[in-house]
Amino acid sequence: MQTDPSSPGFRTRFVLIQTSHAGNVGAAARALKVMGFDELVLVQPRWANVLRRQETIERASGANDVLDKARIVETLDEALEGMTHLCATAMTPRDFGPPTRAPREHFAQLAQTATPEAGAQGVAFLFGSERFGMRNEDVYRCHTCLSIPTNPAFGSLNLAAAVQLIAYEWRQALGGYAVQEATTPPVRADAPQVAGLLAHLEQALVAVDFLDPEAPKKLMPRLNALFNRAQLTQEEVHILRGVAKAMLQTASKASK
Amino acid sequence: MQTDPSSPGFRTRFVLIQTSHAGNVGAAARALKVMGFDELVLVQPRWANVLRRQETIERASGANDVLDKARIVETLDEALEGMTHLCATAMTPRDFGPPTRAPREHFAQLAQTATPEAGAQGVAFLFGSERFGMRNEDVYRCHTCLSIPTNPAFGSLNLAAAVQLIAYEWRQALGGYAVQEATTPPVRADAPQVAGLLAHLEQALVAVDFLDPEAPKKLMPRLNALFNRAQLTQEEVHILRGVAKAMLQTASKASK
Numbered sequence: 001m002q003t004d005p006s007s008p009g010f011r012t013r014f015v016l017i018q019t020s021h022a023g024n025v026g027a028a029a030r031a032l033k034v035m036g037f038d039e040l041v042l043v044q045p046r047w048a049n050v051l052r053r054q055e056t057i058e059r060a061s062g063a064n065d066v067l068d069k070a071r072i073v074e075t076l077d078e079a080l081e082g083m084t085h086l087c088a089t090a091m092t093p094r095d096f097g098p099p100t101r102a103p104r105e106h107f108a109q110l111a112q113t114a115t116p117e118a119g120a121q122g123v124a125f126l127f128g129s130e131r132f133g134m135r136n137e138d139v140y141r142c143h144t145c146l147s148i149p150t151n152p153a154f155g156s157l158n159l160a161a162a163v164q165l166i167a168y169e170w171r172q173a174l175g176g177y178a179v180q181e182a183t184t185p186p187v188r189a190d191a192p193q194v195a196g197l198l199a200h201l202e203q204a205l206v207a208v209d210f211l212d213p214e215a216p217k218k219l220m221p222r223l224n225a226l227f228n229r230a231q232l233t234q235e236e237v238h239i240l241r242g243v244a245k246a247m248l249q250t251a252s253k254a255s256k
Numbered sequence: 257m258q259t260d261p262s263s264p265g266f267r268t269r270f271v272l273i274q275t276s277h278a279g280n281v282g283a284a285a286r287a288l289k290v291m292g293f294d295e296l297v298l299v300q301p302r303w304a305n306v307l308r309r310q311e312t313i314e315r316a317s318g319a320n321d322v323l324d325k326a327r328i329v330e331t332l333d334e335a336l337e338g339m340t341h342l343c344a345t346a347m348t349p350r351d352f353g354p355p356t357r358a359p360r361e362h363f364a365q366l367a368q369t370a371t372p373e374a375g376a377q378g379v380a381f382l383f384g385s386e387r388f389g390m391r392n393e394d395v396y397r398c399h400t401c402l403s404i405p406t407n408p409a410f411g412s413l414n415l416a417a418a419v420q421l422i423a424y425e426w427r428q429a430l431g432g433y434a435v436q437e438a439t440t441p442p443v444r445a446d447a448p449q450v451a452g453l454l455a456h457l458e459q460a461l462v463a464v465d466f467l468d469p470e471a472p473k474k475l476m477p478r479l480n481a482l483f484n485r486a487q488l489t490q491e492e493v494h495i496l497r498g499v500a501k502a503m504l505q506t507a508s509k510a511s512k
Contacts, residue, residue: 027414034410034412035407061412094439095439100439150433154289154292158287158315158420161286161416164417164420165420165421168404168421176358179356179357179403181355
């Protein structure tokens with residue numbers, strides 16, 4: 001999963017067609033950038049000045065470079081130069097159209113086509129307007145219809161949310177970004193260390209009169225099971241042995 | 257991937273802590289619902305009336321039932337009754353804390369724990385405020401820190417976008433929703449059908465004086481390669497043979 005996300009043989013572009021809400025344009029810019037993409041093209045947006053509107057800039061939340069290099073064009077054709085694989089985010093029209101696929105499975109296959117023989121590829125994701133979606137004529141041009149799997153009773157995905165999910169899935173398919181552990185990985189206690197802790201605790205529990213050595217029932221095996229399930233670290237064994245020691249010392253004082 | 261999404265042994269809740277923007281609360285409600293979840297709890301939101309604010313309702317875009325049953329509480333504890341597995345959406349604090357995991361891999365493991373022996377489980381996803389994220393004390397309580405893999409140079413994910421991605425990944429891990437093909441799957445042409453088409457086309461190309469039968473070069477093998485790559489359907493073979501037939505008829509008229 002940790003390949004270099006900048007190197008695969010794909011150029012990626014997000015194309016928003018006839019978008020109505022400036023907020024969605026800003027949120028889309030942010031969604032792209034957060035997944036490491038930067039090509040945004042708007043076809044006939046409702047507002048000619050959408051890239052400079054306050055709501056756009058607020059919702060972009062710092063993705064200004066994506067807005068700065070975004071292009072506004074009149075026709076879908078102008079948005080597609082260099083693009084070799086077009087993904088509609090739409091249902092396939094009922095009569096006819098490209099196959100409908102879930103993003104995850106489609107992207108896994110698509111990413112595998114990044115071979116030297118395949119040459120440079122351009123992948124465009126097309127998003128229709130908030131109200132009407134994509135026109136059938138635009139869908140017919142596409143290689144695939146992407147359908148994000150949603151609640152059958154409520155499939156109303158926000159435009160920017162759809163951009164975010166697609167950008168995320170495509171980035172994952174391209175190798176993704178690594179998740180950095182903030183802390184050093186713990187060192188697990190081994191079985192003898194857990195047994196040593198249990199013996200120490202047993203003494204302490206007897207000393208504080210919680211455990212009756214004549215009738216121990218299943219207390220120690222129960223604690224053993226708990227510690228096994230918790231997968232104790234060595235540090236935790238030290239802490240718990242410290243507790244046992246303090247219990248023994250306190251009990252010793254109490255009995256004087 | 258097509259198991260019943262309503263049946264796994266998990267109750268799921270989204271907990272937003274000290275959320276500032278009403279729009280994010282509405283968008284979060286929509287994001288949940290679109291992935292088939294409905295439990296939203298707000299801990300100390302900035303606006304006491306956030307569930308009834310105009311911006312909330314607009315951005316919820318029809319997910320009113322989620323807003324209607326959403327709860328507002330004063331403390332995180334009140335938000336967590338019935339929850340047995342807490343996922344912070346936050347970086348692990350530098351000093352100490354639960355392990356940091358990517359949602360996809362963590363959810364795959366978590367979903368596998370839905371066994372009869374495990375009993376009923378409650379999974380809560382905790383989201384901090386837009387400005388300050390989660391408090392360390394709240395993170396320490398969690399079983400896992402989820403880190404959505406993002407652009408190392410711009411990890412600024414919108415709160416509602418994060419809710420959408422987590423809801424999507426968790427739904428996928430729970431079995432997901434099926435993607436419905438809108439059209440019937442195509443019937444591929446078999447090799448003899450493609451060969452029949454090529455023979456028909458060859459005649460037509462000779463008839464319109466495009467192909468010189470004395471010097472055919474590699475035209476027909478090239479068309480064969482193109483058709484193989486395109487994985488022709490039977491319907492397409494019929495269309496192309498119709499074209500060949502029309503070419504032959506026109507050529508026959510032209511030569512009269």
